[in-house]
Amino acid sequence: MTIPQHPGHPLFPVVAAALVDDAGRVLLQQRPEGKALAGLWEFPGGKLEQGETPEAALVRELLEELDIAVSPAALEPAGFASEPLADRHLLLMLYVVRDWAGTPRALEADGLVWCRPEDMAFWPMPPADGPLVRQLHAYLGFSAMTEAPGDSGMV
Numbered sequence: 001m002t003i004p005q006h007p008g009h010p011l012f013p014v015v016a017a018a019l020v021d022d023a024g025r026v027l028l029q030q031r032p033e034g035k036a037l038a039g040l041w042e043f044p045g046g047k048l049e050q051g052e053t054p055e056a057a058l059v060r061e062l063l064e065e066l067d068i069a070v071s072p073a074a075l076e077p078a079g080f081a082s083e084p085l086a087d088r089h090l091l092l093m094l095y096v097v098r099d100w101a102g103t104p105r106a107l108e109a110d111g112l113v114w115c116r117p118e119d120m121a122f123w124p125m126p127p128a129d130g131p132l133v134r135q136l137h138a139y140l141g142f143s144a145m146t147e148a149p150g151d152s153g154m155v
């Protein structure tokens with residue numbers, strides 16, 4: 001068996017959060033103009049800074065991007081994606097978050113949407129997010145994406 005290797009492609013760790021509200025909806029944000037993958041919808045989060053743990057990075061990113069306070073104890077590891085991304089290798093770690101203080105608002109994104117898990121296929125996301133969405137469905141107990149978008153709420 002051949003294991004894919006990418007010599008000279010450093011690991012690029014990124015953390016992301018699936019915020020789940022009381023109605024079971026998941027928050028997605030739209031990547032802004034001028035950034036890579038602009039216009040696509042993603043889980044809030046971002047790159048680890050030097051010396052940061054994934055949990056510290058995600059707590060920081062959620063404050064910077066959404067103006068919400070999250071305890072590291074509220075971060076539930078829920079899945080990951082691992083794939084080449086340009087000259088690096090993306091390791092995208094997804095946490096479920098059900099408890100936070102404050103009301104999420106888009107400080108950096110072009111928009112926010114509360115999306116039912118079964119509607120997530122209707123929001124175009126970066127390629128690495130496909131496996132994450134499948135893992136998130138399994139984690140949340142959904143098995144299929146079925147109906148057309150329903151009560152998804154742009155905020």
Ligand SMILES: Nc1nc2c([nH]c(=O)n2[C@H]2C[C@H](O)[C@@H](COP(=O)(O)OP(=O)(O)OP(=O)(O)O)O2)c(=O)[nH]1
Pocket residue numbers: 014015016036037041042043044045046047048092126127128129
């Ligand atoms: N936050 C997030 N990033 C994702 C997702 N899917 C995906 O491929 N990515 C990629 C896009 C980027 O290459 C990388 C995140 O980098 P970024 O530049 O947005 O991170 P950041 O918020 O720290 O940005 P900045 O400091 O450079 O402004 O991860 C996702 O669902 N959420």
